[in-house]
Amino acid sequence: MMRTTMYKKTPYFFILPAYVVFLVFMFGPMIFSLIVSFFNWTGIKSPEFNGLDNLKGIATDSVFWLSVRNTLLYSAVSLFVVVPLSLLLALALDSPHLRGRLVVRAIYFAPIVTSTVAISQTFMMLFNTNFGLINRMLGVPIDWLGSRTLALVPVIVVIIWRWLGLTSIYFLAGLQGIDRELYDAAKVDGATTMQRFFSVTLPQLRPITFFVSMIILIGSMQIFDEPQILTGGGPSNATRSVVQYLYLRGFTQFRFGYASAIGLVLFIAIASFSAVQMRLRKESDL
Amino acid sequence: MRKLSRLSAGAWVMNIVVWVGGAFMLLPFIWMVSSSFKTTEEIFQPATFLPKSLDGGNYARLFSSWPFSRWIINSLIVALFTTLLALMITSLAGYAFAKFRFKGRGKLFAVLLSSTMIPFPILVVPLFVITSRLGMTNSLISLMLPFIAPPIGIFLMNQYASYVPNALLDSAKIDGAGDLRIFFQIALPIMVPALASLGIITFINSWNNFLWPLIAIRQELSMTLPIGMANMLTGVSAGSAPPYGPAMAASTLVCIPTVAIFLAVQKYYIQGLTAGAVKQ
Amino acid sequence: MKKCLSVLLVLVVGASLLMAGGAKEESITPKKGETVTIKMWTHDDLYRQFFQKRIDMMNENNPDYQIALDAQIMPNTITSLITASVAGEEMPDLIGVEQGWFPTLMEDSNVESFLVDLTDKIGDRYDDYVQGRWALYTHEGKIYGLESALTASVYYYQPAIFEKYGVAIPTTWEEYIAAGKELAEHGVKIGVMDNDASGIFSLMFLQRGGQFFDQDGNLVLGEGKNREAAIKVLDMLREALDAKALQVVLGNEFWGSTIPTAFSTGKVAGMVAPDWYNTSVLQPGVESMAGDWSVAPMPVWEDGSGFRTSVWGGTGFAITKSSKIKDIVWDVLDDAYMSLDGQLDRYKTIGFYPTMYEALDSPAITEEEHPFFGGQKIGAVFADVALETPPLWQSPARPFLLQAMVDNLPLFIEGKLSSSELVDTLVEITERDAQL
Missing domain, CATH: 3.40.190.10 (Periplasmic binding protein-like II)
Known part of the structure; x- marks a missing residue:
């Protein structure tokens, strides 16, 4: 069991560094950010209290809502494309019939550790109107990055490319955690491969699916690197994410109050998603 | 080959789909490396898969036209020290939570865990203000500090520390060893897999980090690789054609270490990622 | 725990409200044989090359003291300047201001506390340069920067x-x-x-x-x-x-x-x-x-x-209020950006058309034949x-x-x-x- 010590102070010394960092670089800033949300502050002169003006501004800021739409779109793609695809990929990677499994795994997992900047720059070239490989293969000069509707495509492609492996790692771990006896029992009952998938695999993967969905959702709501490099948020904000908008207001226009208020909205959104997740977990007893 | 013939039709389809998909996944890497050897004129021509020659001109230009070696050194320093500090801090805390009973333990741990919900982007404005008030802008230290006590790492360490047998700790105690010595000599060696997992993840995350350095670093010589690279294409002289070739050379060089580390020690990386998922 | 948090809160907020103090007016006069270092911030290496060249030339003709140039390249000099001032860090003496960034300094008239008003130093010579180029660095009638290019x-x-x-x-x-x-x-x-x-x-x-x-x-x-x-x-x-x-x-x-x-x-x-x-x-x-x-x-x-x-575009050079060698920096700027020789040399070195009428009328500009344009004397058009x-x-x-x-x-x-x-x-x- 738990170990008691004669030196009662020791555990506090052990956790002290973590808490100092935590307080100064996470919790403190969070409170700070909350407070600044109610100020008008350009960073040079003293902040001026302006109550709910920032939040009211956000409520009627069409660019903000456009960035929300884009971000939700990125989230939706991640949830409804990346998650199912990665489940299928994990099944394949787990299958004894897959040839060259180690190589395949390396290929699909490597994107996880690749620099977002490097890969976004590469995709920027792949999608280039004039000399990009994509247009070369399609045979038509499509202006991917310059069109308001099409510019979302390259961003989404990078998201799928980068996250597919990550989510399949989780699914793979989940698959490997399933008790083999469950399959054997199903086999004895005469279940086909398909039936076994639906009656054993899917239900057993429910907790992990849930977990993966939350990670993906929360991660995609904070997306920044990919659209920042690929399109800079343009054209006409068509690809700008919420975090990109926060960055624009905060660090190119020096509106710290307004940027913090955007952060506050983002935090509330993410925290409520997380809370809903915890609630659902408890209820379904996952 | 002999084995392939025994595959069922379904398995055939699966193999084909997975491998074709894999080819698509590889495509950007191939493109990146191939473009890094192309001259500017070659890049601006309709796409070809392979460069005309393996000319290292872009790589040479990378080091002569930009302070690329400085960026490498900066990135290395930041990633290494972030990793070392993170390992120290989280293993101490994780161990304390697992092996000591003290007042407020449960609450303190809960607060830490709940902080995983704080999205990093909302911290950038205050972090920028704090680091600049502390006179740490443009310093590599400001790039490390926010990441040296990852709550998820404390959680991981806590899990592993709880595997350390109490009997071992007690016998060391009886031999008169102090808490710190017990931690370093007995607990830490047992926690090595967790340290390896967290270390690799932290190093790679730090190496690739973009948003925070973009804000914290404003001088070319203090930049880390991702910022320097992004700056090559988007910033500096508005008005000159983007140096795609050198940018691809930079991308290639940036990806090599992380992909190599990952391939070498995949197991630890994956364990670190999934430790939270499966157990939770 | 609560106490700890509130203390931290006060600390963080308090620290952030501490505003950067006004720069003290100090000035250094170099002694004979000394070397003075001009710290320069710019977003483009071209400017470093040109200033270095001018400074080298000045040093050859200066028996009293020597000037060294310490140039830093950064994506946005003005946000860096503001950050450095807030952080109390070392500031440059000479700073390149891309015209699009100048407005950031105009807010609350901050420019007054950051940059030296050059209006008097320019004096009557104002009329010798293309009028439109002054506007980019003008705030409330005062001029804070000298433009690098005609951009016509x-x-x-x-x-x-x-x-x-x-x-x-x-x-x-x-x-x-x-x-x-x-x-x-x-x-x-x-x-x-x-x-x-x-x-x-x-x-x-x-x-x-x-x-x-x-x-x-x-x-x-x-x-x-x-x-x-x-x-x-x-x-x-x-x-x-x-x-x-x-x-x-x-x-x-x-x-x-x-x-x-x-x-x-x-x-x-x-x-x-x-x-x-x-x-x-x-x-x-x-x-x-x-x-x-x-x-x-x-x-x-x-x-x-x-x-x-x-x-379209332009970059001005300005002197910071915090500089201790304002006069020396002005000498450099005056030579490089306001003299006829400097303006022509700038065109020759980094390719920007002069902003000074006399330089624009010089045969070095109007008579130069450009092979890219089939020998056309395009300088005359500008x-x-x-x-x-x-x-x-x-x-x-x-x-x-x-x-x-x-x-x-x-x-x-x-x-x-x-x-x-x-x-x-x-x-x-x-x-x-x-x-x-």
Whole structure:
């Protein structure tokens, strides 16, 4: 069991560094950010209290809502494309019939550790109107990055490319955690491969699916690197994410109050998603 | 080959789909490396898969036209020290939570865990203000500090520390060893897999980090690789054609270490990622 | 725990409210044989090269003391300056200010506490330089920076294309549209339309005599003749777009390969652009087309409104208030940017056309034959119109207008916004955002 010590102070010394960092670089800033949300502050002169003006501004800021739409779109793609695809990929990677499994795994997992900047720059070239490989293969000069509707495509492609492996790692771990006896029992009952998938695999993967969905959702709501490099948020904000908008207001226009208020909205959104997740977990007893 | 013939039709389809998909996944890497050897004129021509020659001109230009070696050194320093500090801090805390009973333990741990919900982007404005008030802008230290006590790492360490047998700790105690010595000599060696997992993840995350350095670093010589690279294409002289070739050379060089580390020690990386998922 | 948090809170908020103290007025006079170091911040290495060259020359002729240059390259010198001042870090002596960043300093008149007012130092010599270039660094009537380039605009074109289809080189915008329609029938575009905030719309607008802001920094785009000018320009661009006479490039692709590729394949005949476009994009982009290009003055308006050229971009150099060697820095700046020799040397070293009338009239500029333009003396074209380089008045609200333009010009290009709707949108967004 738990170990008691004669030196009662020791555990506090052990956790002290973590808490100092935590307080100064996470919790403190969070409170700070909350407070600044109610100020008008350009960073040079003293902040001026302006109550709910920032939040009211956000409520009627069409660019903000456009960035929300884009971000939700990125989230939706991640949830409804990346998650199912990665489940299928994990099944394949787990299958004894897959040839060259180690190589395949390396290929699909490597994107996880690749620099977002490097890969976004590469995709920027792949999608280039004039000399990009994509247009070369399609045979038509499509202006991917310059069109308001099409510019979302390259961003989404990078998201799928980068996250597919990550989510399949989780699914793979989940698959490997399933008790083999469950399959054997199903086999004895005469279940086909398909039936076994639906009656054993899917239900057993429910907790992990849930977990993966939350990670993906929360991660995609904070997306920044990919659209920042690929399109800079343009054209006409068509690809700008919420975090990109926060960055624009905060660090190119020096509106710290307004940027913090955007952060506050983002935090509330993410925290409520997380809370809903915890609630659902408890209820379904996952 | 002999084995392939025994595959069922379904398995055939699966193999084909997975491998074709894999080819698509590889495509950007191939493109990146191939473009890094192309001259500017070659890049601006309709796409070809392979460069005309393996000319290292872009790589040479990378080091002569930009302070690329400085960026490498900066990135290395930041990633290494972030990793070392993170390992120290989280293993101490994780161990304390697992092996000591003290007042407020449960609450303190809960607060830490709940902080995983704080999205990093909302911290950038205050972090920028704090680091600049502390006179740490443009310093590599400001790039490390926010990441040296990852709550998820404390959680991981806590899990592993709880595997350390109490009997071992007690016998060391009886031999008169102090808490710190017990931690370093007995607990830490047992926690090595967790340290390896967290270390690799932290190093790679730090190496690739973009948003925070973009804000914290404003001088070319203090930049880390991702910022320097992004700056090559988007910033500096508005008005000159983007140096795609050198940018691809930079991308290639940036990806090599992380992909190599990952391939070498995949197991630890994956364990670190999934430790939270499966157990939770 | 609670106590701990509240203490921290007070600390953090308190620390943040501590404002940077005013810079102390100190000054160092170098002794004989000493070396003084000028710390310089710039976003482009070109400027370092040029200043280094001038300083080396000054050192040779200075028996008293020597000057060393310590240059830092950074993406945005002004945000760095503000950050450094807030953090109490070392500041530069000499700083390059891209004209688009100057407004950041105008807010709350911060420029007064950051940069040295150069108005008196410039003195009577004000009239010797292209008037429009002072406006970029002027705040409340005081000048804080010296401009590096003329940035006057001309029409770069491929004469062979015009010859082939029997189309005359347009001298007015009306002719330009007509020629554009004619060329469009052959699948060739006469020029380029972009969504850069300082791009073709801004160029044509300023040329027609429009101003986004007045001399006091108030937004006047939506008023009277400015609104009319903007709509007139936009209507003309609309007509050209509808006739498919312009190649559209959005976002970063303006600097990318789209335009050079379109030039070299003969799909685009030319482009209205400033002087620097020649040296930094056109020539490097279409190296193989040397000799196939010509320069004509920017088309004018048939009704005689406005100027014969326009401006796009620029970088000014300024001295910081915190510098302890202001006089020495001024000597360097004076030599490099205000002397005839400096202005000509700047053109020779980094390719920017002079802003000084005397330099512009020098044979080194007007008589130089450019092989890329088939031996044409293109300097004469610039010198000819330089007197009419329009000003661009600055405002703290300008960054918001620039962002609004980048964001909304694509909507205009697509036809989602009419000319008047675009102007109204720009005004509305700028007014709104500037107040945040």
